[in-house]
Amino acid sequence: MAYQQKAVPLIKDGRYEEAFALENKAVALDPPRWLAYRGFLKCIFTKDYEGAILDFQGAARINPAGREMDHTYPFFEGISNLELKNYALAEADFQQDMRLQKGAAGKGDVHFNTLFYAGVLAFELKKYAQATAYLKQCLQQYTNHPEANYYLGLTYRKLGNIQQASQYLHTAGQALAKGYRLNEDNIYYANYPHQITAYEVQQALR
Known part of the structure; x- marks a missing residue:
């Protein structure tokens, strides 16, 4: 100890x-x-x-x-x-x-972050329907999860749904501005993988 x-x-x-x-x-x-x-x-x-x-x-x-x-x-x-x-x-x-x-x-x-990372993995594998399902399940538990909103926005963009993509990306930016984070231990001392910043959201909205 x-x-x-x-x-x-x-x-x-x-x-x-x-x-x-x-x-x-x-x-x-x-x-x-x-x-x-x-x-x-x-x-x-x-x-x-x-x-x-x-x-x-x-x-x-x-x-x-x-x-x-x-x-x-x-x-x-x-x-x-x-x-x-x-x-x-x-x-x-x-x-x-x-x-x-x-x-x-x-x-x-x-746990909502298990669902989040499973959603990110599905996104990377281009399994967009599966990514959508995992990320929505995450958001059912934690509506203001910035990263889940962000990746769901990116997923909808890949699916060609620009309106939904914009909605979730804006929600991600608003959540960050209000101080919402991944909600994990030691979040203030280290960046978790796939943790986002306001800059990334702004770039995605351009």
């Missing part, structure tokens, strides 16, 4: 090399507690996606149903594979993430 606590301010200051020297010691002493957390840092803070996948795979061998920052391990593996353009692997990861969230009875709620 002491090593990890000392690393926190270093992470927030962007002093990653110093921070990871401490994080690595914490993992060596207590892998069940800190391995997945290190994977989270690699995925979100340092964008070491290959390293993040290895850490989460190791954590899953210890605790297959484990969670980190309110998400399953496959959620972060899915983001990592999405960013690495390993789309087939990302698709499998997000499906596993959804299965774990739904539980054995299949009735559990799926």
